[in-house]
Amino acid sequence: MTHEPTQPVVSLRQAVVRYGGSAAIDGIDFDLRAGEVHALLGENGAGKSTLTKVMAGVVHLSEGEMLVDGAPVSPSTPKDALALGIAMVFQETSLVPTMTVAQNLYLGQERAFNRLRGINIAAQQFLQSLNFDVNPTVTVAMLGAAKRQMVEIARAVLHNVRVIIFDEPTATLTPEEKQHFFKLVKNLKARGVSVIFISHALEEALMIADRITVLRDARHVLTEATGRLDRETIIKAMIGRDLSQSFYGHRRGDTDAVRPEGRRLLSVQNLRMAGVVKNTSFSVFAGQVTGVFGLVGAGRTETFKVVAGALKRNFLHGGEVVLNGRPVRYRTPAPAIRDGIAYITEDRKVEGFFETMTPPRNIHVGKLARSWRSQPLAPKREERQLGETWRTALNIKAVSGDVKVIELSGGNQQKVVIAKSLVQDPDLIIFDEPTRGVDVGAIAEIHEIINRLADAGKGVVVISSYLPEILALSDRILVARQGKIVEEFSAGEADEKKIMYAAIH
Amino acid sequence: MHRFQLSQQMIVSVIFVLLFAGLSLLLPGFANTENLLTLLQNVAILGILGLGMAVIVIGRGVDLSMIASLAIPVALTLQLADAGHSTALAIIAGLALSALFGAANGWLIAYAEVPPLFVTLASGLFLAGLGQAFLFSTEAVVWPEPLQFLSAIGRGRLAGIPNSIWIFALVAVAVHAFLSRLTAGVFTYSMGDNPMAARLAGIPVRIMVIVQYVSSALIATLAGFVMAASVGSMSTRIYNSTWIYDVILVVVLGGIGLSGGRGSVTNVLIGTLLIGTLLNGLTILDVSFPVQNLIKGFVLLAAIMADTVLNPRNEETAQQGDI
Numbered sequence: 001m002t003h004e005p006t007q008p009v010v011s012l013r014q015a016v017v018r019y020g021g022s023a024a025i026d027g028i029d030f031d032l033r034a035g036e037v038h039a040l041l042g043e044n045g046a047g048k049s050t051l052t053k054v055m056a057g058v059v060h061l062s063e064g065e066m067l068v069d070g071a072p073v074s075p076s077t078p079k080d081a082l083a084l085g086i087a088m089v090f091q092e093t094s095l096v097p098t099m100t101v102a103q104n105l106y107l108g109q110e111r112a113f114n115r116l117r118g119i120n121i122a123a124q125q126f127l128q129s130l131n132f133d134v135n136p137t138v139t140v141a142m143l144g145a146a147k148r149q150m151v152e153i154a155r156a157v158l159h160n161v162r163v164i165i166f167d168e169p170t171a172t173l174t175p176e177e178k179q180h181f182f183k184l185v186k187n188l189k190a191r192g193v194s195v196i197f198i199s200h201a202l203e204e205a206l207m208i209a210d211r212i213t214v215l216r217d218a219r220h221v222l223t224e225a226t227g228r229l230d231r232e233t234i235i236k237a238m239i240g241r242d243l244s245q246s247f248y249g250h251r252r253g254d255t256d257a258v259r260p261e262g263r264r265l266l267s268v269q270n271l272r273m274a275g276v277v278k279n280t281s282f283s284v285f286a287g288q289v290t291g292v293f294g295l296v297g298a299g300r301t302e303t304f305k306v307v308a309g310a311l312k313r314n315f316l317h318g319g320e321v322v323l324n325g326r327p328v329r330y331r332t333p334a335p336a337i338r339d340g341i342a343y344i345t346e347d348r349k350v351e352g353f354f355e356t357m358t359p360p361r362n363i364h365v366g367k368l369a370r371s372w373r374s375q376p377l378a379p380k381r382e383e384r385q386l387g388e389t390w391r392t393a394l395n396i397k398a399v400s401g402d403v404k405v406i407e408l409s410g411g412n413q414q415k416v417v418i419a420k421s422l423v424q425d426p427d428l429i430i431f432d433e434p435t436r437g438v439d440v441g442a443i444a445e446i447h448e449i450i451n452r453l454a455d456a457g458k459g460v461v462v463i464s465s466y467l468p469e470i471l472a473l474s475d476r477i478l479v480a481r482q483g484k485i486v487e488e489f490s491a492g493e494a495d496e497k498k499i500m501y502a503a504i505h
Numbered sequence: 506m507h508r509f510q511l512s513q514q515m516i517v518s519v520i521f522v523l524l525f526a527g528l529s530l531l532l533p534g535f536a537n538t539e540n541l542l543t544l545l546q547n548v549a550i551l552g553i554l555g556l557g558m559a560v561i562v563i564g565r566g567v568d569l570s571m572i573a574s575l576a577i578p579v580a581l582t583l584q585l586a587d588a589g590h591s592t593a594l595a596i597i598a599g600l601a602l603s604a605l606f607g608a609a610n611g612w613l614i615a616y617a618e619v620p621p622l623f624v625t626l627a628s629g630l631f632l633a634g635l636g637q638a639f640l641f642s643t644e645a646v647v648w649p650e651p652l653q654f655l656s657a658i659g660r661g662r663l664a665g666i667p668n669s670i671w672i673f674a675l676v677a678v679a680v681h682a683f684l685s686r687l688t689a690g691v692f693t694y695s696m697g698d699n700p701m702a703a704r705l706a707g708i709p710v711r712i713m714v715i716v717q718y719v720s721s722a723l724i725a726t727l728a729g730f731v732m733a734a735s736v737g738s739m740s741t742r743i744y745n746s747t748w749i750y751d752v753i754l755v756v757v758l759g760g761i762g763l764s765g766g767r768g769s770v771t772n773v774l775i776g777t778l779l780i781g782t783l784l785n786g787l788t789i790l791d792v793s794f795p796v797q798n799l800i801k802g803f804v805l806l807a808a809i810m811a812d813t814v815l816n817p818r819n820e821e822t823a824q825q826g827d828i
Contacts, residue, residue, distance in 0.1 A: 310705055337707035351701040356766050357694070365695050368688045369707035378688045420706060 007070060009034050009194050010055055010086065010163055016063035017050050024050040026218040027064070032163060037185060037195045039209035039226075041202070043238055043295070043465065046215040048198045052165045055196075056088035057081035087156035088165040095140045095151060101127075102136035105155050130154055131187065146177035153184060157193070164188060165196040168296075170204060182208050200295045202231060202504050214238055235504070239467060239496040258491045259475045262287030265428050265459035266307065270319035273311060276302045278483035279319070284428065284461055289454045291474025292463045292485075295503055299483035300463045301346060304430045308343035309336035323428070337370055342426035344418055346433035346463070352417040355406040359398055359416045360387020362405055366420035390419040395445060411442025418449060428459040435469060447473060467496050479503050514760045514772060516811070521779045528786045535789060542667060548781035549673040550728045551748075555755035555773045556680045557724030562756055563684070564717050565697040565765030566621040570610060570629030572749050574722040577636035578603040579729035580646040580739045587649035595652070600726065606632055607722030611715030633744035647738040659734025669731050676724060681770040689716060697765030747798075754801060755780055758808040762815070780804075 008031040015028045025047040032038055040048045053059040054066065057075030065072050068084050075081040078088070095104045102116075102123035123136035132150045140148060149169060156164050170178050185195055185208055199205050205212055206226060213223040214237040221237045266284040271277055277299045284290050294300045305311040307321055309330030321328050323339055330336045333343070345352045353362050364383040368375065390396065394415045398408060405416055414434065421429065431450060435443045450473055454460045464470050470477060477494050479487040479502040487502035529536035554571055561568045582599030586592050606628070613624045637644075648656060661668050684690040692713050695703045704710045733739040759776025761768030783804070787797050 332709075332711075333705050334707040334709055343705065345705060351699070351705050354695050354698040354702060354766070356698050361691075365691060365703075365708070366706055368691055372688045372692070372709070376688055377686060378691045379686075424707065 007034075008032055008067075009069065011067045012051070012054065012061075012064060013067065014064035015051070015054060015061055015066070017054060017059055018062045023062075023218050024059075025054075025215075028215070028218075028220045030213065030220070030223075032194050032196060033211075034162070034194055035189055035192045036210040037189055037197060037208055039197045039199060039205035039212045040215065041199065041205055041212060041234060041238060042215035042221075043467070046238075047218045048215055049167060051215065052088060052167065052196055052198060055081065055086055055163070056165055057086075058088070082159055082161065085160065085162040086165070087159065087161040087163070088167065089149065089152045089156065089169065090167055095148060095155075097141035098139060100137050100139050101134055101143070101151050104140055104151055105136070105158055107155075126158060127154060130157060132184075144177075146180060149181065150184065153188070157188070157191070161193065163194045163196065165198075167198045168200070169197065170199065170201060178204070200297070200504065202234060206231070206234075235497060235500050239500050259288040259454060261285040261476070262457065262459075265324065267322040268303070268307065268319065269322070270317075271303060271306060271321065272314045272318055273299075273302055273306055274314065276483055277306065277313070280480075280484045281319075282478055282485045282488070284459050285476075286427070286459045287454060287457045288475035289450060289460045289462055289473050291470040291477045292461060292480060293465070293467065293470045293477060293499055293503060294480030295465065297482070298480035298503070300480045301432055302483075303480070303485075304343060304432065304461065304463060307336075308341050308430060309333040310343060334369070337424055337426070340425070340427035341430070342421035342424055342428070343430045344421050344432060344434065346436060348413055348417045353405045353413060353420070356404060358387070358402055359391070359396060359405055359408070359412075359419075360384060362416050363387060363390050363419045363423050366423045370424040386423060390423065394419055394449060409439060409442070411438040411446070414438050414442065414446060415449075418446070422453075426458070428461070429453055430461040430463070432463045433465065434462060435464075435466075467499060470499070471496070514775065517758060517760055517775050517779060521775060521782065524779070524782050524786070528782065528789075532786065532789050535786065540785070540789075542670070544781045544785040545670050545673075546667045547785065548777050549667075549669040550732050551751055551755060551780070552673045552773065552777035553676050553728040553731065554725055554752045555759075555777055556676050556770065557721040557728075558752050558756050559761055559768065559770065559773045560680060560684070560693060560717055560724075561621075561721050562761050562763060563697045563765060563768055564693040564713070565700060566614065566714070566717065567753075567763075568610070568625045568718060568721045569622065569749055570606070570625040570632065571721060571725040571752060572744050572746070573629040573632040573636075574603050574606055574725040575729035575732070576739060576741050576743050577632050577640070578606070578726045579733050580636060580641055580741050582730075583646040583649055583652065583733065583739055584641060586651045587647070592651050592655075596655075600723065603722045603726040604719050607719035608715050610722070611718035614718065615711035615714035629744070629749075633741070637741050637744075641741055644742050645738045645740045648733055655730070656734040656737075659731045659736075669735060672727070672731050676727065677770050677774065680724075683720075684769060689713065693717060694766055697767070699766070750805065751780070751801065754805045754808065757812050758804065760812075760815075762812055763809070 010032045012028060012030040015030070016026055017024045028047070028051060030051065040051065042048050050059055054061055057078045057080050060076065061074070066074060073084060075084060075086070081087070096107065099107070102119045105123050105126070106119050120136050127134055127136060132154055134143070134147050134150055140151065143151070153164065170181060185197070188195055197205065197209060206229070209226050211223060211225050212229055212234065214221040214234060216238060262285050264283055265286045268283070269281050271280050280299070280303055292300050302311060306313045310333050312331060313319060323341070328339065349355070354365060357365070360383050363386045364378065367386060368378055391398070396412050396415045396419070398412065405413055408416070434446050434450065438446065450460055450462060454475070462470070462473050471494065475491050477489040477491070477499065478485045479499055481503055489498065534540055554575065557571060558568060578599040581602055582595045585595035585598055610624055610628050613619050613628070614621045657668055658672055659669055663671055684693065692703070692708050695706070695708055696710055696713060700710065729739065755776040756773060757763060758779060759768070759772035759774070761772045783800070784797065787800065
């Protein structure tokens, strides 16, 4: 499997992409050789997607340069990238669902008068030459995930691309479809196409990649031929942070006492939801922080949204949710909130705050949503008082009294969303990625809020994709993998390696 | 955002003042008390409908069936009273039909999850068709003798001001109290701002949708009573007019964003005054009805374009079928 180090097809030199203040990739060098399959590995947020999006013309470099065949280029749109021979197959496909396979293949290349029969025949011949078993006259909406992917690949090949980038291509495929996908990749390779393959699945990368690159915290860690790597080395590379530079220097249990388990607040048995949550069981106890770690697609958010009534579990064989010894099944979040469950969303802009309203009004809405049955009036005075109370309690910094939430910084927005839930006086508080898109100072403050809640005897769940955050906060750690809680650690016995081992399939 | 909204309100206010001043100077018969009262009286019913529509639009919906709820329940009441049933029964039957209709709209939107645009388009047709085909034998149901005691809501004056203007003012005060004082009003703004966040916060979103559509139906029916009392009959063919677009015009023109969560009663009042002034001026100038329609169409288009620029819809919380 060794390749002669020829001229790379695409390379990045000292590539930097910044969003706001923080760098999504920071000084990365990357080479893609002709006809190789190159796997990109790393935790969520390590910069894999950003790196490939730069090559595909979706994201633009803040610094550094990109070379194709040794010549500097800067594709500003996916179309430019396609002209350079680079195509990206996204997780959500870019096909037009109501058109046939053939129409999708030739989309954008139609002549003024198209003979449908003509393109059907051409598509048939082309698909056969690739050995793809897809009927060109079927509409794309009728196809499964695997066949759609084939059409996407076929379209890329039809455009004579030399580089195809796959972002999590196997996440939605069944085992047999995966095997087929690997065959396609080999087929592409035989045609001299280079393939970049982003994945969470280590085994897949080890199986089909010629070389593997590991990214961590926006930086390049290693690039090595697959033959010289094993599971152990890769996991070490993915997690081996230099923690002395981060304020997550400790883990719970090193510096402060691990909180003991209080009473059993929540117990979930055999929960199932629509193929995303698969027969999962776990418990949450009062008076401690339960950290939930998992990679994308592990079903953590969905599991806890079912608990909080935001999603419905399967009607039949959906399992059981027991709150304070009482089985519950919520159809909407409102009754869950009355029973003392608060779910604080990972996506505050989409389902967290009300952007046209001020912070006090946001918090007031939270209060009213809990107490509307006994409170028909919404006095402005109460709104001001609540705003003042929570501004002090959570140190929310707003420029002035009537500034809208949307104009606040990420950290302050998150605090408003937290206040909006805490004002409902919950007993079980579920934080989903509580520090995503939050500045460093506010991270420490939000962690402080979480610790205070657990110290006050509340049951606290923290869902996070960032291992140091999980380790710094949790008294107990649950690890989710593919829709299921698969491991449980106490703070004392957990370390990054054990958790990552459990989380990777 | 705040500044933007103010500016739309201000633009419309300035246009209104300019138009008013211009007409006062140029048209001799315009700026006397009697004409101004006529102007207001002419748009009072439109204004009442606009207030009902405002509640819906702020909650990120739209109610195209308002004209049906204006006509059919009122005609039912008139017909029952005319046929000799007790007036109380007749009025209760009309209001019950209206409330039931609004609840059905709300149920279809909240529970069957059909976009409001389509629900109310279809339900309005259904109610109007039901009335025209089965309930009423004539196209216009006259205001019957037993209901004479009620006709004051559309006729006569109090303190020199026509009663329909008083009713408009009362509804404005009531809707303002609903939106700015009641918990339900805060929920309405929340749902319009971000329906997903409203649900996740524990707001009873589905119940609120029903409350909103029942209130818009009842407000429309009240407008219908005022109208029937003032002209002495209720024409069931009114549903076939393009009146509902005038109602949307008043709401959008006043600066209530169609994307929801923004605006207040003030915006409806400004929109109503502007349209009233415009139509009154055009009528005094003896502009023909088709040309008036042309001008209204142009103004509606301009207002919606301004709305799209000033109150852009939030793509992240937008749903299919939103207008």
